[in-house]
Amino acid sequence: MAARKPRKAATKRELAAAKDAIQEHTFSVLVDNEAGVLARVVGLFSGRGYNIESLTVSEVDQDAHRSKITIVTNGTPMIIEQIRAQLERLVPVHRVADLTVEGPSVSRELALVKVKGKGERRVESLRIADIFRAHVVDSTNSSFVFEIVGDTGKLDAFIELMEPLGLVDVSRTGVVAIARGSQDM
Amino acid sequence: MSTRRMIGGEIILKALADQDVDVVFGYPGGVTLPLYEKIGQQNRIEHILVAHEQGGVHAAEGYARSTGKVGVVLATSGPGATNTVTGLVDALMDSIPVVCLTGQVTSHLIGNDAFQEADTTGITRPATKHNYLIKSTGDLARVIHEAFHVATTGRPGPVLVDIPKDVILGEGAYVGPDEIEIKQTYKPQVRGDRKAIEEAVEMLAAAKKPIIYAGGGVINSGPRASRLLTELVDMTGYPCTLTLMGLGAYPASRAQFLGMPGMHGSLEANMAMYHCDVMVNIGARFDDRVTGNTAEFSPKSRKVHVDIDPSSINKNIAVDVPIIGDCASVLRDMLKVWKENKLKTDKAALKKWWARIDRWRAKDSYGFDQGPDVIKPQFALSRLNELTRGMDIHVTTDVGQHQMWAAQHLHFEEPNRWMTSGGLGTMGYGVPAAMGVQKGNPDSKVVCVTSEGSLLMNIQEMATIANYRLPVKILNLNNKVLGMIRQWQELFHGNLESECDLSGSPDFVKLAEAFGFEALTASHPDEVDDAIIAMLESEGPCFLNMGVDRFESVYPMIPAGAAHYDIVLGPDDQRAEVDDDDLAMASLA
Ligand SMILES: Cc1cc2nc3c(=O)[nH]c(=O)nc-3n(C[C@H](O)[C@H](O)[C@H](O)COP(=O)(O)OP(=O)(O)OC[C@H]3O[C@@H](n4cnc5c(N)ncnc54)[C@H](O)[C@@H]3O)c2cc1C
Ligand SMILES: Cc1ncc(C[n+]2csc(CCOP(=O)(O)OP(=O)(O)O)c2C)c(N)n1
Numbered sequence: 001m002a003a004r005k006p007r008k009a010a011t012k013r014e015l016a017a018a019k020d021a022i023q024e025h026t027f028s029v030l031v032d033n034e035a036g037v038l039a040r041v042v043g044l045f046s047g048r049g050y051n052i053e054s055l056t057v058s059e060v061d062q063d064a065h066r067s068k069i070t071i072v073t074n075g076t077p078m079i080i081e082q083i084r085a086q087l088e089r090l091v092p093v094h095r096v097a098d099l100t101v102e103g104p105s106v107s108r109e110l111a112l113v114k115v116k117g118k119g120e121r122r123v124e125s126l127r128i129a130d131i132f133r134a135h136v137v138d139s140t141n142s143s144f145v146f147e148i149v150g151d152t153g154k155l156d157a158f159i160e161l162m163e164p165l166g167l168v169d170v171s172r173t174g175v176v177a178i179a180r181g182s183q184d185m
Numbered sequence: 186m187s188t189r190r191m192i193g194g195e196i197i198l199k200a201l202a203d204q205d206v207d208v209v210f211g212y213p214g215g216v217t218l219p220l221y222e223k224i225g226q227q228n229r230i231e232h233i234l235v236a237h238e239q240g241g242v243h244a245a246e247g248y249a250r251s252t253g254k255v256g257v258v259l260a261t262s263g264p265g266a267t268n269t270v271t272g273l274v275d276a277l278m279d280s281i282p283v284v285c286l287t288g289q290v291t292s293h294l295i296g297n298d299a300f301q302e303a304d305t306t307g308i309t310r311p312a313t314k315h316n317y318l319i320k321s322t323g324d325l326a327r328v329i330h331e332a333f334h335v336a337t338t339g340r341p342g343p344v345l346v347d348i349p350k351d352v353i354l355g356e357g358a359y360v361g362p363d364e365i366e367i368k369q370t371y372k373p374q375v376r377g378d379r380k381a382i383e384e385a386v387e388m389l390a391a392a393k394k395p396i397i398y399a400g401g402g403v404i405n406s407g408p409r410a411s412r413l414l415t416e417l418v419d420m421t422g423y424p425c426t427l428t429l430m431g432l433g434a435y436p437a438s439r440a441q442f443l444g445m446p447g448m449h450g451s452l453e454a455n456m457a458m459y460h461c462d463v464m465v466n467i468g469a470r471f472d473d474r475v476t477g478n479t480a481e482f483s484p485k486s487r488k489v490h491v492d493i494d495p496s497s498i499n500k501n502i503a504v505d506v507p508i509i510g511d512c513a514s515v516l517r518d519m520l521k522v523w524k525e526n527k528l529k530t531d532k533a534a535l536k537k538w539w540a541r542i543d544r545w546r547a548k549d550s551y552g553f554d555q556g557p558d559v560i561k562p563q564f565a566l567s568r569l570n571e572l573t574r575g576m577d578i579h580v581t582t583d584v585g586q587h588q589m590w591a592a593q594h595l596h597f598e599e600p601n602r603w604m605t606s607g608g609l610g611t612m613g614y615g616v617p618a619a620m621g622v623q624k625g626n627p628d629s630k631v632v633c634v635t636s637e638g639s640l641l642m643n644i645q646e647m648a649t650i651a652n653y654r655l656p657v658k659i660l661n662l663n664n665k666v667l668g669m670i671r672q673w674q675e676l677f678h679g680n681l682e683s684e685c686d687l688s689g690s691p692d693f694v695k696l697a698e699a700f701g702f703e704a705l706t707a708s709h710p711d712e713v714d715d716a717i718i719a720m721l722e723s724e725g726p727c728f729l730n731m732g733v734d735r736f737e738s739v740y741p742m743i744p745a746g747a748a749h750y751d752i753v754l755g756p757d758d759q760r761a762e763v764d765d766d767d768l769a770m771a772s773l774a
Contacts, residue, residue: 007374008381009498009507012488016503032370035318036306047311078499085496091315091335094370 007088015077024053024074025100026107026177027084030185032092033059033067040090041069050075050083054109054152054174066094068185070107070176072152095185099177107177111155112137113146117166125165132158143168193322193353194223197286200329202229203362206257208248208624209233210241214261215301216288216350233624233653236645238265240617242272242343243643246281247621250604251579253407255336256621258285263301266308266347271611273312273343278608279430280405282341284332289318289349305347314342319349322357330362339373340494341405373493377510377518385465385489385506386522392463393534395423398446401430401607402468402492404600406512411435411600413516414467420523421530424542426454428469430607433597443542444551447475448743449589452550452752453542455741458483459749460541465489468512471501472608473745481748491515550741550754551593560710562587562662562733565717566594566634569660572717578602578630579622583615583639586668589739591634613642616659620646623655630721632658637690638667644696650726651701658720659702659728661693664735672738697728708732 031037038057045052054072059065073083080098087096099105113134115125125144129136134148148158152175159170179185191199197220201209208231213221224232235241238260245256256276260269266287276283290299306318315335317328325348332344389395397418403410411434418425418441425435426446435442444451446458458464458475464486469475471490476482479501488504490497491512498507508515553563566587580595581604582588588605597603604622606614619633640661650657667685674682697704703723707716713731720729740755 007495007509008378009495009509011507012499012503012505015499032368036310039307040310043311078503081499082496085494085498089494089496091368091371 009085010077010081015081020076022074022076023080023100024072025080025083025098026105026175027071027073027087028097028099028177028179028185029069029071029087030060030094031067031069031090032094033065034092037067037092038069040092041071041087044086044090045071045073048082048086050079056174056176070174072175097179097185099179102179104180105177106180107151107175108149109152109155109173109175110147110149111159111170111172113148113159113162113167114143114169115146115162115166116143116168118142121165125162128158128161128165134158189359190356191359192223193325193348193355193357194220196322196325196357196359197329197348197353198223198227198230199359200326201257204255204330204333206230206255209257209259210235210244210248210621211259212238212241212261212265214263214265214288216262216290217259217353219350219353220259220288232259233620233649235617236648237643238268239272239613240620240643240646240649242269242276242283242285243611243614243617244621244624244646245283245285246272246276246279246614247581247604247618248625249281249283249621250404251601251622252625253601254625255333256281256283258283260285260287261301262288262290262305263303266303266305269345270309270312271609273309273345275606275609275611275614276343277312277314279606280341280401281343282336283343284329284336285313285343285345286329287345287347288353289347291351292320292349293351295349305345309345312343313345314340316345316347318347319352322352322355325352325357326360327365330360330365331367333362334367335371339371340497374509375493375511375514377491377508377515379518381506381508382515382518383522385508386519386526386528388463388487388489388506389421389465389519390523390528390530392423392461393531394457394460394462394538395421395465396457396461396463397423397425397465397467398428398458398469399425399431399434399467400428400469403431403434403512404468406468408600410468410511410513410516413513413520417516417520420520422535423530424457424539426450426458428472428475428607429592429605431469432592432603433600436598437596438598443546445592447472448477448745449593449739449741450475451546451593452548452741452754453545455743455749455752456545457542461486463487463489465491466504467491467516470497473501476501477743477751478746478748481750548754555710557710559734560708560713560731562590562664562737563594564710565660565662565713565731565733566590568713569632569634569717570595572714572721573630573632576630576721577628578632579604579626581605581615581618581622581631581633583633583635583642584610584612584669585636585639586664586672586737586739587634587636587662612639615639616643616650617646619657619659620650620655623650623657630658631656632660634660634662636662636664636668637687637693640693641690647697647700647702647726647728654725656724657726658723659697659726660717660720661728661730662733663693663730664733664737665690666735668735668737669739671735675738676742677744693728693730697730702726702728705729706731
């Protein structure tokens with residue numbers, strides 16, 4: 001793991017430069033996988049009134065018992081700075097990366113989309129799935145379950161197109177994200 | 186490694202002893218009985234049997250704040266643990282290092298709604314800096330040591346360790362404090378960034394209308410931070426204001442001390458905060474009781490903020506120079522930079538600034554009129570201040586008007602002498618806190634300033650005080666009303682007294698005597714001095730019931746959410762006539 005750089009808070013000028021516009025940020029949070037750690041993070045957001053647009057968590061290092069939590073949230077620059085500082089303050093948190101500002105990153109989400117229909121509509125859903133590179137993972141003679149991977153916008157677009165074709169159910173994983181390039185977290 | 190195997194209960198006591206704990210405030214119950222068996226077999230650690238677990242936590246807070254050590258609490262599972270919650274949040278809000286050990290039902294029963302089971306770690310997660318549920322006796326020593334480390338370092342706070350009964354009864358290896366590895370994740374930053382410190386010091390030296398605004402973080406940082414703050418203030422000749430939590434960090438008797446800022450702070454402190462061109466915040470958190478309307482807060486100043494907790498910075502007020510670090514360390518570096526660069530203040534500008542401050546000060550905003558008949562609470566407290574001058578004294582308060590008057594009229598020359606519930610504002614803090622302070626400072630005069638509403642919230646701890654013959658002095662400013670509620674109802678809620686009358690309170694003198702206190706009374710201004718002297722000179726625990734004016738209100742007052750220039754100086758003053766500038770500001774608003 002890279003050594004932790006000393007923390008520096010933003011100055012008033014930096015905060016003002018970004019105005020008070022609400023921005024969306026994706027945080028990647030490396031934590032000790034111990035009891036209650038997710039509750040700590042979620043409780044922090046609900047207790048302080050921060051938004052969670054998406055949250056995913058899974059163990060990423062079994063030997064070291066580390067999990068990674070990816071959180072998509074939004075707020076003014078002052079709120080975003082608070083969220084970061086509040087996350088860093090939790091004892092089991094190793095590192096917090098704000099992927100939105102710390103250089104380029106990639107993010108992906110997976111959705112399972114169930115569509116019910118016959119005839120022309122069924123064919124049309126297959127055709128769109130093909131364009132979106134979604135796979136059929138279950139089919140009956142009146143339904144499909146598609147698996148689609150991509151960024152949130154792509155999934156939203158796909159689901160919207162499926163709506164008139166007989167959309168009956170959706171499950172989404174939420175966003176996972178990682179920095180581009182060769183650096184570890 | 187000395188891997189001695191021991192029983193869980195013994196491990197707990199050995200870990201506490203190795204953490205230099207002398208006293209624990211506790212209350213037993215089913216699941217902690219095996220630990221109490223071990224407590225009964227030793228005398229290294231003294232156990233104070235409190236009357237209520239909330240009292241136990243406040244006692245630990247008082248002990249911690251007055252000694253600089255950690256306050257330790259021991260409670261049983263279920264109701265014992267839930268009773269600690271208010272105290273834990275109080276310690277969290279005021280950054281007080283407390284370690285709370287709670288018993289838990291046997292591991293295999295957890296989740297079964299077992300007898301006296303509560304999800305203690307779940308309930309206290311947002312009430313603590315950190316908490317733990319121990320799974321095996323082998324983890325016990327390491328976790329307790331880590332709990333002490335987390336409670337005391339960085340921004341201090343309460344840490345809870347939940348210990349199932351089978352862990353107390355089981356056997357495991359003991360490790361000492363030096364044998365454990367502290368979590369890599371937890372490394373508070375102590376040293377401030379050098380460049381930021383240089384920038385701050387240059388800004389400070391160039392200021393024409395500076396103010397140093399210091400708070401509880403200076404006290405948290407230890408007595409050295411207060412000495413360094415005093416050196417900085419004296420060297421620069423700048424004015425200094427201290428928050429409710431910071432009182433004592435700079436000697437109150439010095440001319441450069443402007444009193445407290447904020448809702449019930451002095452006119453000079455608030456006006457200087459408003460009009461300054463450079464504000465250096467050292468260990469304070471721009472609390473809303475201090476800033477009032479943040480949009481109107483000190484609009485013309487450039488601001489430096491020194492705080493060990495990055496989440497305190499830019500939370501309420503965006504600053505120009507943030508410095509993350511420990512107050513003592515940053516103050517030392519600031520003084521060093523100042524001296525190395527041979528910086529000088531702008532003497533001429535400073536003279537003008539002080540002339541302006543002195544005009545505000547001349548309004549004597551903490552002033553009051555003691556008439557011939559009824560005791561004014563301010564009078565009682567200013568007499569207490571006079572009569573204890575030079576004494577080894579500690580003061581705790583409860584919450585309400587009496588707390589504000591105590592902050593205004595009692596003067597502290599040193600840190601760790603003043604204990605009050607600031608952030609949570611917990612009525613019921615004062616009496617148990619005084620008990621903890623006295624335990625940590627057996628030779629000091631410990632005075633709890635309270636009023637009936639608050640007193641009744643944890644009055645049961647008077648039993649503990651008497652039981653242990655702790656010579657605590659309780660000064661009850663008896664106004665027969667929830668005074669602060671009455672004041673707000675009068676000023677902001679239709680001038681209607683609704684559910685705040687306490688004229689049906691018990692006879693506190695009889696009650697105090699029943700608890701085993703010596704009880705005194707005073708109801709006329711002429712009796713005040715003699716009664717206070719008698720209280721201070723009494724040998725054991727003593728209660729002074731002082732009848733005071735029911736209708737007095739705390740001034741100055743900046744209404745909640747208003748700007749500093751909206752300060753009201755007294756009942757007849759609808760808007761303070763302060764200074765032409767301020768009036769101009771007010772009419773603009
Ligand atoms: C009825 C009532 C009225 C009140 N009216 C007023 C009022 O008029 N004026 C007033 O001032 N208060 C008032 N208060 C208190 C107020 O609510 C806050 O508790 C108080 O202002 C906070 O003090 P502080 O800013 O010094 O911060 P604290 O709560 O003491 O926090 C300390 C800060 O220092 C930081 N810190 C801790 N340790 C260190 C370290 N070692 N190094 C560096 N930084 C550190 C912490 O991270 C934190 O940000 C009132 C309370 C009540 C109940
Ligand atoms: C536990 C708790 N409940 C309610 C309040 C709200 N409150 C703040 S001050 C106050 C009145 C305090 O009355 P008293 O203790 O008699 O003090 P006084 O104002 O008369 O000096 C109340 C009810 C509080 N701070 N704490």
